[in-house]
């Protein structure tokens with residue numbers, strides 16, 4: 001049966017932890033939203049879920065931003081981290097944890113992983129001479145750089161590089177080529193989508209230099225154990241957040257035993273190398289299991305242009321939510337772009353999606369069905385009579401689509417997951433038109449009741465399904481059918497949760513009003 005709960009299954013999903021040098025924008029909201037949809041879906045599917053997000057607060061970039069703001073880095077991060085917490089609440093994210101890398105538990109975990117790497121012989125002391133981009137907090141090899149104006153060296157990401165020469169500890173990344181290639185080979189789903197997997201594999205095949213993992217020229221970071229001159233490289237510290245949050249270095253108790261290795265690290269394509277190359281190497285070097293999967297999604301542009309502070313076209317999630325509505329924005333972000341590809345935010349496309357798919361297709365279906373129940377049945381859910389083939393087909397389609405929905409989300413194909421639900425929405429609209437309950441009203445009230453019942457059941461399924469993407473709207477749809485709060489998970493898909501005839505339904509209100517441009 002499609003709605004069956006798995007037993008004792010867990011699901012650990014993480015967003016990146018965001019740098020606190022900037023205000024949150026649509027790109028940050030996008031990544032965490034994808035995690036939120038997965039977390040909500042898995043909860044409805046009976047999993048024990050841990051969904052983590054947070055802020056990355058160390059490193060030179062944050063230190064410089066604090067300096068520019070004229071405050072000490074701790075006060076600065078306290079303030080800016082709060083903006084990301086507020087964004088998460090405002091976007092209705094259902095995270096179970098919010099981690100800050102300046103928390104004491106995180107220094108403990110970072111120092112513990114460092115110590116394991118050192119004891120296992122993967123970290124040694126040397127001197128770093130090379131290029132560093134503060135914006136990316138990343139080291140680059142000479143042959144990766146191009147010449148910019150004023151003789152500056154520019155990284156492939158567009159960030160300016162500076163020459164760094166200082167004592168540094170190194171991680172023996174050059175020795176990890178074979179183990180990593182073997183790991184990718186044995187775990188073909190570790191990196192997604194496929195095109196990104198190929199990029200990572202060719203990067204690793206190209207050979208890697210040892211990685212500088214400590215700095216001495218500034219102070220804003222986690223101290224290297226037993227060498228107070230050094231602080232840890234911000235990415236080693238940052239990546240460790242994923243195990244800090246589940247209790248590392250305590251590997252023997254929950255939540256670590258329950259949730260590690262993580263099921264999914266969701267990231268943008270800009271930070272895939274850190275997650276798919278460095279992180280599994282660090283973990284294996286420390287004798288810990290790598291995560292099960294890393295998904296690198298694409299990049300948003302604004303009306304065709306790269307989003308950047310200097311261009312001044314940053315999209316503030318609050319602004320668009322104020323204009324279009326929260327669930328409308330959540331829907332658009334997950335529906336507009338085949339997940340994994342780059343996407344463009346344009347006014348025209350969001351308005352189109354709201355008016356055609358939300359308002360016309362889904363909103364009208366619910367509104368016209370429930371108004372007929374109000375008008376013809378005095379607001380009491382009618383009892384169905386014998387079902388025709390068309391009725392049975394409608395009911396079965398609504399219940400069985402859960403299987404395709406689940407598969408799409410396990411592949412992080414959010415757009416296809418929504419499309420599979422919309423196949424049912426369109427089938428239900430065709431069913432209303434064919435059955436024409438308004439014409440049956442006088443001639444055949446028993447048949448009219450059956451059709452309205454089948455439609456109400458279809459809307460119940462749609463209400464359940466849209467909850468991960470549009471939690472508030474899903475709740476409103478289910479409220480209108482008087483579905484009890486404990487009957488809204490996937491266990492209640494199909495006959496198990498069928499609506500009870502005779503239930504008095506509240507007066508319907510439109511769930512998705514049309515967007516009228518003023």
Ligand code: ME8
Nearest residue numbers: 016017018019027028031056238239267268299300
């Ligand atoms: O990289 N389109 O943090 P960060 C889509 N602290 N996604 C975007 C985006 C856009 N235009 N702009 C940003 C860091 N993102 C590190 C991560 S994790 C251990 C440490 C999203 O604040 C996307 O997920 O620069 C990208 O990977 C992330 O924000 C970068 O956030």
